[in-house]
Amino acid sequence: MFRPQLDPTGERWYTWEFMIPSSWGKTDKGFAIMQIHESEGGPVAVQFTLHLEHDRLVARVPMDVTVPGTESYRVGSHPFIFDRWYSMCLHANWQLDSSGFWELYVDRVPMLKRYGFANAYDREYGGYLKLGIYNFNRVSEWGEKTIYIRNINIWSGDDGYKAVIRGAPICPKHVLED
Incomplete structure (x- = not known):
């Protein structure tokens, strides 16, 4: 049974590790x-x-986080290698006003930082973390896919980077991307 969190807004830290085998x-x-x-x-x-x-x-x-069902767009990317474990952290402040933010880290390196916008829906239930393979684009030739996921954690409040990702964020390499 789904149980809503106490407050659908507020600061959250989501951490997990995953690996996708080259059989994909x-x-x-x-x-x-x-x-x-x-x-x-x-x-x-x-x-x-x-x-x-x-x-x-x-x-x-x-495109508009405050309106459910709007089209999505790309806000960040990071190189990927099969058969390698990745450590992920999404730090978010879910808010209905301009105090919302997202920070996404891959192995403690920032992939996305966006601040000062509404990023929560004005509804009774807040968002929840879903991990796994989802045919998001409705691909017809789905085939068989496997993903390995471990060490899933969710925190609320400001525990800080040291507690959550075991150290300060690492400065990314300066690489130009298309």
């Missing part, structure tokens, strides 16, 4: 492997997704 093969269709998702009390509403597209992890968010 070609990834040009883009499969979702993580979502912050709301489905209670109205139409399905995705607040944040992480996809595997080609050779990249790609973060996607709705």
